[in-house]
Amino acid sequence: MDIPEGVIVAMLTPFDSQGKINEVEVRRFVNFLIEKGVDGLFPVSSCGEYTHMDMGERKFLIDIVLDEAGGRVPVIPGSGATCYHKSIEIANYAKEKGCAAIVLHGPYFFKNTQEVVEGHLKKVANSVDIPIFLYNIPFFANEVTPQMAENLCSMPNVVGIKDSSGNMVNVMNLLEMTRKVDPDFRVLVGAEEIMLPALLMGGKGCMTATAGIMPEFVVGMYESFKNTNIQNAYNLQFAILPLIREMKSVNFPQGFKEALDLRGISVGPPMMDYPQKERGNISDLKARMQLEMENLLEKYFPGIPLNYREQKTVQPSLSYPIPTASPENKKDKKYSDCVVCGMCDGDIECRTVSCKESDIEGGKKIDIKDFDDQMLKEIITKTVKKILDENK
Numbered sequence: 001m002d003i004p005e006g007v008i009v010a011m012l013t014p015f016d017s018q019g020k021i022n023e024v025e026v027r028r029f030v031n032f033l034i035e036k037g038v039d040g041l042f043p044v045s046s047c048g049e050y051t052h053m054d055m056g057e058r059k060f061l062i063d064i065v066l067d068e069a070g071g072r073v074p075v076i077p078g079s080g081a082t083c084y085h086k087s088i089e090i091a092n093y094a095k096e097k098g099c100a101a102i103v104l105h106g107p108y109f110f111k112n113t114q115e116v117v118e119g120h121l122k123k124v125a126n127s128v129d130i131p132i133f134l135y136n137i138p139f140f141a142n143e144v145t146p147q148m149a150e151n152l153c154s155m156p157n158v159v160g161i162k163d164s165s166g167n168m169v170n171v172m173n174l175l176e177m178t179r180k181v182d183p184d185f186r187v188l189v190g191a192e193e194i195m196l197p198a199l200l201m202g203g204k205g206c207m208t209a210t211a212g213i214m215p216e217f218v219v220g221m222y223e224s225f226k227n228t229n230i231q232n233a234y235n236l237q238f239a240i241l242p243l244i245r246e247m248k249s250v251n252f253p254q255g256f257k258e259a260l261d262l263r264g265i266s267v268g269p270p271m272m273d274y275p276q277k278e279r280g281n282i283s284d285l286k287a288r289m290q291l292e293m294e295n296l297l298e299k300y301f302p303g304i305p306l307n308y309r310e311q312k313t314v315q316p317s318l319s320y321p322i323p324t325a326s327p328e329n330k331k332d333k334k335y336s337d338c339v340v341c342g343m344c345d346g347d348i349e350c351r352t353v354s355c356k357e358s359d360i361e362g363g364k365k366i367d368i369k370d371f372d373d374q375m376l377k378e379i380i381t382k383t384v385k386k387i388l389d390e391n392k
Helices: 023-035 055-069 084-097 114-127 146-152 168-179 192-200 215-226 230-247 254-262 276-300 373-390
Strands: 006-010 040-042 102-105 132-136 158-163 186-189 205-208
Touching: 006 215, 023 055, 055 084, 084 102, 084 114, 102 114, 114 132, 114 146, 132 146, 146 168, 158 168, 168 186, 168 192, 186 192, 192 205, 192 215, 192 230, 205 215, 215 230, 215 276, 230 254, 230 276, 254 276
Parallel strands: 006 040, 006 205, 102 132, 132 158, 158 186, 186 205
Antiparallel strands: none
């Protein structure tokens, strides 16, 4: 089993002005990263704001990245969820589509005991046939401890872990505890600040957002380490630290998104409604980062432009998924026998035998088989009027 390691990018997600996934920019982002020499792509990530997406959109994002990557690098999507059913659904989809592995963090939102968290991870691992990287991100989800990793790494498809604790003690314990069970278990860091220290102690690489923004530095650090040019890796590690602090200085992940926008990948407007003061802080940050990023590239990678210049033009080629059921989607049936007459908003006990009494002349309940052409015409007229009124 060929398990990815090295520089794997936790991908930010470009959105358009309506908050939908921007297929063209995702494709451009994929090409930018592959041209920079990364070892793998991690879409549907935490920094990629997967929690803003429904299940169809997550699968759509996987499809875009897989299609544009075209087998050039492995794709390892996230499968995070509040319950194991959804993680299993994404994992099975990733397997079906040919992904190399999945990334699985603990359940989020509800605080669970360690036994419940470990049981969640084990349930998913036992239910799917695809390599799994565990994911410890205690800021947003229930912690995956070194003890859990040790307990689970004997499972044949649990092949590694991404640790985003930022805690080198945690990384050391993961390295020491898992190698006794599986010497090939891959410990990757999710905190760019400790990339080189982790590599020196036996880590196998990273899954980070900075790898997608300044890949020259993260790939350069990893390649320098592999070539035993530790001094250059040391220089690159220290050089990137101030920029990482800057990106983390505003509401996550907006600082990272602004930095990616400076690289020429349009991420779209924020998914959160920031107050005016916060927007001003973000604007000031972007101006500072532009100067800092230009200076970093000029010093360490002279001749490389800040703004990405793609080698080929990409076009959208996939159909956007139909949104999940909502009151605004009149084509969604509230009940299996619903006639979808358009006369209600799905907020009453609508059946084929009745519509909202106030919407029918005289308040009479009418059986569907009694609808004649005139009645249908009236229903259509009222429905069109309602739609026009709502959109004024």
